[in-house]
Amino acid sequence: MATALPASHSAYEYFCGVSEINENMRGIRQKLLFLYIVKEMLLYFFVCFLFLFFIFFVNNILLLAEDVLSKQAPFKDVALLMLYSLPAVIANAAPFAALIGTLMGIGRFVSDLEFLSMNALGISPRFLMVPVLLVGLLVSIVSFFTNDVLLPASAVNFRRVYWNIATSTPALELASYSVKRNRNAVVVTGLIKDGRIHNLLIVDKNADKAFRILGTQTAEIEKSDDPSIVMSLKMMHPHLLILDSSDKKKYDAVNGEAVTYNVLAKSIRSSYFNSIGPSEMSSFDLYKDIKEKQTQDEDKRILNLYWMEFHKKFSIPFGAFFFVLLAFAISSAGKVHNQGAGFFLGLLIAVAYWALFMGGQTLCLRLNWNGTSAMWVPNIMVFAASVVLLGKKLFR
Template sequence: MNKFINKLQIDLLKRHLSPFLFCFFTLMFLLLMQFLILHIDKLIGKDIPVLIIIELIVTNLAYMVVLAAPMAVLVATLMAFGKFSELNELTALRASGINPLKIIRPVLIASIVLFVGLAWFSNNILPEANQKARSLFIDIRLKKPGFDLKPNTFYDGIEGYTFLVERIDSETDSLYEITLFQKPENNRDRAYIVADKGLLVSKGEQALTLHLINGTSLKFLAGDRRNKTMIERNNFKKHIMTLDLSDMSFMRSDPENRNRSDRTMGSRAMIAVVDSLFAEIQDQRDFMSKNTMIYPADEYNGGESFFNPRKVLPDTLENISWIESPYLVTNTFEKAEIQRSFVWESIRQMKEYRTKLESVQANIEWRQKRIARYLVEIHKKLSIPFACVVFILFGAPIGIMTKRGNFGFAALISTAVLTFYWVSLIQGEKLADRLFITPLIGMWTFNVLLSLAGIYLIIHLTTDIRITKLFKNRD
């Protein structure tokens, strides 16, 4: 009997492997296509080396792995257990007196192993990949487009020059009817150059030589007198110019020299940042506790109307001769002018204190939101990989109950479940970032609910326990 169970368990694990790999690589392909569609405009037209583009794609594959693996687990589970039930193998097990839970157990253990591996990957590999991808994106964004002249179109891609060419022969790199404006930069005089023909000769990736033939140049030279320029006219048969293209070459920076965000840090680093933020919040609160001012009470115990500096208008203070207020020091002076000076000083100090209080509150709230973002990311590194276990608990009984092991039916159910899962996860992250809920609730609520639903369905399938029976027994 044990050998029979072991064979079934191994067979069921093998049935998971093919749909898991198929779904995993299909999802990776779809996510990759989505990435390329979103960012293709940033890569085209900048003469970026192919190896850099490949590295950018590879580094972005890391987050796709974390997303695709749990989704592939759900599809594979629905297909494997659906086929298992469709072939009436579950009925044969029950007839033999074998608990179906023994069939689910090895698959559940495999999902826990996958969860551990994916959590390690998410905490150690993913942050470094995100940091490198982010650094490459910044380098690509800072790179200028390549040298790209077009007929009858002004081109100012090279710093200090503006080109206008009537016709271009792409086969020979020849230019015709050239007009060139040279700006007064880098010890160059302002110039206006016209030539009948030109020839572009490349000098590596850093420079480009332009040979101008049969033309005229006008140089605007600064004269000795103030605000007076001299114009120098030259006719030439051949004039050679060297254009600096170093600004257009791709310059790669060191990712370690860039600041890290919550997406590019491991859990330990984020916990250290969270601890420092908590310490800063406590420092802010200690500072305010040592500089607390006492506001007047809303009701004066003496029975007479009291003075509230937040409600008194300036005109009111000017038109009265004597003021009675809860400040005993003020009442000791008989002249209204002296009393007014005390009142205005009180108002000034209260406004100053209110400004400090609002500033401290804003600083504390800003730090609380940063803490929430880091804690959300820490929980996310575990909650998303843990979905592998959740989808086994939920997908196994659903697959058994549907009794269909085809890909179409499994994909349909998976689409509905995953849509609800990701929407809940995204909304939970947003609510936690805005301090409406805790990061723990935001990242784990759906996992807990889906796990409870799956455990209930497994109990329903493997035992005679029913919730309806429990309520009937109470009645």
């Protein structure tokens, strides 16, 4: 049935109005579709993030249980340690959650034929890729903020709480069959059980810079009421050997019934508060530190390690963006047909990426490989694979 045109409007104006309405409707539909894809991607990201967060967090709990809880440290301080370890867990879990979540989400779109329906309606792959990449960029920014702002702050608090535990739980500073070094001494321990050390050797220097070697078969770990003393080692039947630094032929040997060796707080405090490494700095502070070391002609190997840590602060968080791009490329190439396949494929890619990343870091540490390259090669490989898989889809 034909529709009569209003007398006051020309045919041209009428069809222009209809065209404008169609354009507005199209814009509304695209907006709804955009938000729908973003919502689905975020949903799958959060599900995968909780899964990976649980794994990393449980791993931290097991490590704390071995080092701290097993030595009867205060539960309140242990809970604070767990709290301050959360930024590291979040920073590591987020990029891989973006990868697995995107593969699972797009896998559902493919299995439910939603992407096929969208393509049939004339929606280009480039439009579908925009909300997916936007989610990846958002995850990268949040992960970078966590890694660059929250992690350094939590590292300082972690050290402070750990110091409080160490001073309240003397046994925490010692471990069975280990070598502990502080500013003034080296402590070698055998089996530690029930507050007793079996076979203990201490090497330090006296006021005259002479080496002292103090050893015993049995020593008890005692807590001191003096805040300047972390712990006291009550040694039974000790043997002391003093070596004269000026004359190697001279030495003194002393045997005794018992002796108490006090571990001073100032001798180990520096290991908690004065040795903040590059991984615990913000990117801005680390960059300033690198520039300062360059003016001081610092060793090239040290500078390379610092540059590695600097680029690591960017490569891991923004790896989420490259992961999402790869996940979209794999799904667009028809390699993922359901959520289960996306989940297992995501895990395999995450393991391969982490192995490549850690391998590059090891080469940097041991063979002085370029730190910048070591941190960015995995992301470059992920990006290259994404471009190859996407192919002509980007230009349709």
